[in-house]
Amino acid sequence: MTEAMTNAAPEALIFPDTVTHNEASGCLDLLRSGAQSWQGNDVRIDASALNKFDSSALAVLLQIKREVQSLGKNLTILGLPKQLQELANLYGIQSVLEN
DSSP states (O other), X not given: OHHHHHSSSOSOXXXXXXXXXXXXXXXHHHHHHHHHTOSSSEEEEEOTTOOEEOHHHHHHHHHHHHHHHHTTXXXXXXXXXXXXXXXXXXHXXXXXXXX
């Protein structure tokens, strides 16, 4: 994940394969750093590697979306696993995560 964020022109920031309560803070810090240094107005996050998660992953995505928007940029989330989409729908926040 770090490599993609330090690249001068990454295609997308990479969401890690595991984001539970224990990893959420570190994940948010890395995404925040990547978003702040992102070149251009359309920040992209690739979540296709995510396979172990809890609702903390949704909290990270919601927070990074707020922070990206506060930078005057747009956020696109790619490859969101179906189970996480269903969890977002259950919480009534799926539309917030859509592009």
